[in-house]
Amino acid sequence: MAMPILELRKLTKRFGNLMALREFDLDINQGELIGVIGPNGSGKTTLFNLISGYYRHFEGEIIYGGKRISGLRPDQIARKGIARVFQSYMLYEDTSVLENTTRCCYLRCETNSWQSFFNTSRYRKEEVNQRAEAEELLQPVGLAELRDSLAGKLPYGYCRLLGVAMALATNPTLLLLDEPMAGISHDEKGLVINLIKKLRDQGITVMLVEHDVKAVVDICPRLVVLDFGRKIADGRPEEVTTDRKVIEAYLGVEQG
């Protein structure tokens, strides 16, 4: 049994009286592709917000690669290899698709600010390489053609794809995908699914929050189901989808 790469211990997040997440435990192994599903407001995005450091005040512990990361800033967490694709519109809207991706190559830089300031040959070489790498990243998401268009003017579906390319630009070992398939066309969905599979093959651990249960069931060997901030199921898709609690949660069956 491999050591889990990400361990979540009793994560609890309150907003006033509302418990967005309560005593959430989860272990994720290296290279795993795990889907997180649940009805609206069940705490899926909150979970990602805790892991990526967007919320820094909560109860519980997050351990990544054997080290505690809870309480760190988002940039420190990103530096440790966790990249996140946002659910909402998160782009550098005022610039081109390629520039968006290049900006996210920050963590790949080997030269420091001084070298960049004095425009040394190493820095210049790195700039050229990075541009090439950024263009390469746009290929699999099908945005290579659109690299010079303004990111703010992209159709919604393309924004999600660009978001994935940008997250990959940080060279992640764990990728948090927040509803990458929401609002995109059927063809693009195929693109995303292929991409996710490819990532898994490359050994990148992927956590996928998704509304589209069918897509998740198809690609994820393991599913976690959230309801009212609680984990109600964890296991293989066929187990989870037949679980009574899960069905109740989705259908909203009245209890008692």
Next chain:
Amino acid sequence: MPPPVVWMDGLVLSSIYILIASGLVLVFSIMGIVNFAHGQLYMLGAFLIYYMFARAGINYFVSLVITAVAIGVLGVAIERGLLRPLAPKGLLPPVVVTLGLIFLFEGIATLFFGPEKKAVPSAVPGVSSIGALTVSNEKLLVVAIAIAVMVGLYFLVSHTKMGLAMRASAQDPYTASLYGVSRGRILSLTMFIGCALAGIAAALMAPLYYVDPWIGLTPLIMALLAIVIGGLGSVLGAVVGGALLGFSGTFLIYYLGPWSELAAFVIVIAVLLFRPEGIFGRPKA
């Protein structure tokens, strides 16, 4: 314990800071920008009172109402004509425009009203004695009106439909608009109320002190300090911040002399260090 007169003075000063700061905060909470020309609107209001009450001899209370309405309308004109069209361009353009308005209004006041100090006579002459406290009727009137206005504002915001719409729009403009709250109307309404408060403050202050084109800066800075202390976006914070500055100002003069001016800033620095979002501000995640 300072003598009662000093308490009274703190109350007068607090009233004015609170009126100006809460107007500023109200506008900020809805529009997300600080109207840096707020102090100059106050200055224009003081000139209005001077021309209506001191020169034309119109009844003081009538002048006060007209001043409040006129400054409120001017505020709405600024909001509709300048701030609203600039709002989509980000935070800076509207802020820069309000900074530009400072120069514009001071220039207009200097050119048309003249630079010399102007006096507004007392609306209710005479002095009252309450126990050991001797205080001019004017100051009593100032405090009474200020309290009445703030209570009115409280009821308006918390007990009326209009207030509900304003609060909703402040918290989440998008959702509020889905529920049929017209953002444009709310913006204008807020700007009207906020600027009218500056007009009322001016009308209250003018008979106590004097009027010239440069009286706007000090109240603006004190109001900014008050909202930094109280927390940006919180009217209650503005009230507490204004009162803190008003009373600490007069008390520290009594005990410390000129360093009292710095004391106000020390309070601000302390708040910033220990609670950067202000006493009633929303803390960050």
Next chain:
Amino acid sequence: MKKVIPPAVGLVLALCFPLVTTDPFILSLLIEAGVWAIAVMGFVAILRTGEFSLGQAAFMAIGGYASALVTINLGIPFWFGLVFAGIMAALVALALGVVVLRLGGIYFAIVTLVFGEIVRIVALNWQGLTRGATGLTPSAPGTIHIGSITIDFIASKVPFYYVIVLLVLVAAVVFWRADRSRLGRIFRSIASNETLAEHMGIHLMKYKVIIFVIAGFFTGIAGAFFCHFTLFMGPTTFDVWDSIMILIMGIVGGTSSVVLGPIIGALVLSAGGAYLTSALMVGMKPLVYGIIVIVVVVLLPGGLVDLGRYISRAPRISSLQGVKRHKKRGN
């Protein structure tokens, strides 16, 4: 190579200007415009990260006092005073930046404005050090003898002129390089989308503080130079109005370029403002300033530097975009 030509021509013209006239009035106007240009460059550089400071004049005041005090009390030469001023201003910027930059948005603007007032009040009340309102009277740089050449800062304004041209050049190169290098990309990322930038591994505070400190350094030097030029340093030499003027010069000049915009803004408003004072009716100056600001913001959001782009119909980048609203975050 092409890109080097216009700035090089500008520099040569600036260097040759004293051949055209050594009229002290015109030179003084240009020297003061140069001082403001440096301060405005600092302001615009900070604006690149999406934050706007309303307290830049406070750094000029700190630089001015630092230099005035060490040159007067310790007899240190002007040149070291200038560097010391920069370092002091940078240190204060560091301390202030660490505390208030995390607030961001309009909050940062208000707090820096308040900071300017604090500096003024301390300068006014700390009479043992600053002599209060009486102010300090730093002296001009000493006469320099290089072989048979004598450079006298009192007899003529030309040496001052060349010093400020040099300072503007150094500041311009630093700010231009910072903007062109990876730092500039990082700043633009932060300004454009702070949350995204942070999640992509950029330490926001680090870079915001870096640019705030660099800007503080040069702004402090500009303030020190100014006080040795006018030979006076008092609590109101650099006050809230000057901070606002720095902002206005930046906006009117145009913030799409870190160097050209500030220089144009400073030349037009500082030198132009001096003309306004001498030529127009009293009260007209603030009125005209107000109108210029509003006209530029409403009709020419890119500032004067954008006029060329208007004419050539090239795509226009509004320099004012990208400044965030006050951040609201859930708990």
Next chain:
Amino acid sequence: MKKKLMTISVVVLALAVLLMLPACAAPEPEVATLKVGCIMPFSGPASPWGDAIKPQMEVYAELINEDGGIEIGGETYQVEMFFADGEYSPEGGSRAAKELVYDKKVSFIVGYYGDGFPATAAVTNPEKVIFISKEHPDFDPLGKHPYTVIGTPVIEFVDTQILAFVEAHPGTTKVGDLESTLVEPMLAEEIAQAKSELEERGIGLVSQTHPVGITDFTTYLVKFDEEGVDLIYTWAATGYVAMMAKQSAEQGYDWYLCQAGTMLDPYEFAEMAGYEAAQGTMSDWPCPWALKKVEVSPELLEMAGRIADRYQEKYGEPMRYMGGFGYGLQHMSQLFAGLEKAGTLDPDQIMDTFKGGTFDTFLGEYTLSGEKTYGSPLVFGYPNCLSKLEGYEEVYASEHPILEIL
């Protein structure tokens, strides 16, 4: 596109107008003239003083020119005045001085009414422009500022003024002194001097300092009341003294408020403070000539009368504020007397004449001693007197110029 064109043309036009306006300024004169500059505040809160004194100086220059001008070394010169806005700040002063010296090419600057003597002198000295200023702690005639003259040593007055006020109010036991942080350091030495002089007479003195720009003095007044003060001396400007008077009356305090001489218009003052509250307030510069109770030289009375008449003629209202006689006009008369005596326009020779020289002006005889300042000009006939508001009139508290009391 149309909108763009409009925008461009509006901006370009506005810029063009801005640049052209200065070009339309004053035309070059043809006769032999003395170009005299004057730096006063014409904008900002101190501008009322500049606005009040400027027309008096213009009228005086006009009268001199009508009388044939100034004779220097056998040649006569017409006087041409140039005014620049010093904004009452060091930076403004420096800017205004540059404008006058470099642009308007004046040879002299008189009547400096501002706050930045060193910044201004730094502009005038290298150009050898003679600069007649009011007193400043940084004045150093032998070192830094060799072309500078102190025409009005105002600060030296503080102790004598306080004593004069006390003299005018027998029975004073304790004096309160309320100054802003702006002037307090400048006056500190003189106030200390006054304190020891008062103590010799068994009178106490308590000092308080207030920040600049405040309008409510009640707390300071309460402190004075607790100290048992019965006369308050202040350097504050008219508006602030009016506030002090008003707030004193509100608290029922009946002390005398004594202002150090910058009351512009007693009627305006009374209106600001309220007529009741203003009663008994004293100041020491304004003296409406109609009262004529001071013994002054007939020459002064004659010139003052001419100036006042011409002022009335020109502006259609009486000249109420006489501060110019202690200020700009005084500096002008000092300059012209010095020039006539020197008989040359060479700045070095003029300064040699100024140092330690004695000059007869219409305001009286001046001796410039060449020590700390170039002398205390108040040898005789300075129109300085204590006046007091009584009823709706301003009357004298003393029959004589201030120094004769002491």
